[in-house]
Amino acid sequence: MEEGTSKEPSHSCCTEEAFQWDTREDCDVRQILDRIGDKWSLLVIALLDDRSMRFTELKRTIDGISQRMLTVTLRQLERDGLVLRTVYPVVPPRVDYELTPLGVTLHDTIQSLVTWTEKHQTEIATSRARYDAAAAVPVV
């Protein structure tokens, strides 16, 4: 194994003076958000919409993912209870992945994030270009 799957987080949340939400490093929320934020998890969840997919199918669909990282990512999502892994005892082996009910609820939220991104990508690209241009040619 590799890439620590442990490191226990604390449990209490918002114990301070009720600011907004717990921003402490070891907070559960941060632990989970870090998972969402890794390079591939969000992609996998977004792809596993209402149907199940085989390992190779996922690998083909997600451009650039290595076999290793797909395995690691799927294991983490399975551990989190977001993805269900089904092994068919045939040869050659067949393994299907699908979202659990919990995973489906997350899918919706993630989908809205993807939609937001698609919708505003032009604005962001424009903003970046303007920012870079301004930095390259100071007012003088």
Place this chain on the structure above:
Amino acid sequence: MEEGTSKEPSHSCCTEEAFQWDTREDCDVRQILDRIGDKWSLLVIALLDDRSMRFTELKRTIDGISQRMLTVTLRQLERDGLVLRTVYPVVPPRVDYELTPLGVTLHDTIQSLVTWTEKHQTEIATSRARYDAAAAVPVV
């Protein structure tokens, strides 16, 4: 400067056989999702709700962030047009950060992600514990 701010992405999207959405590595969507997914951006946007905050105030509020990473993160968000940086020419300097209109629209989506996480953290923690227990004590 540091940590590449360039690396131009391609523009077309979903040019394949109209699968779902472009999962290619250099897609705009991926570029932006990577930003969302970095260690601190999501935190900063979530925190900058309807009010502006000073640099030090952000630093105090976000547990564990270094001065360096707060600066880097804020610069990226400014470049993306999500955060507005206002410098007051006083001494000692005062710099306020607030969400742009674009940033506000993203804030809503991100907030729903944070809410999801808060709501389901117990389920996930339980799932993880069960997974780890099963792994530690195989069926035999």
Place this chain on the structure above:
DNA sequence: CTGTATCCCATCCGATACTG
């Protein structure tokens, strides 16, 4: 087909010191 194990490098990012 679906993994696991190993190697190894790119980058992320924290610590620290210095500046206007």
Place this chain on the structure above:
DNA sequence: CAGTATCGGATGGGATACAG
């Protein structure tokens, strides 16, 4: 107060080879 510069350790993740 609000940065910037530099260094160096940790870690994410790709390439490759091997296995059930």
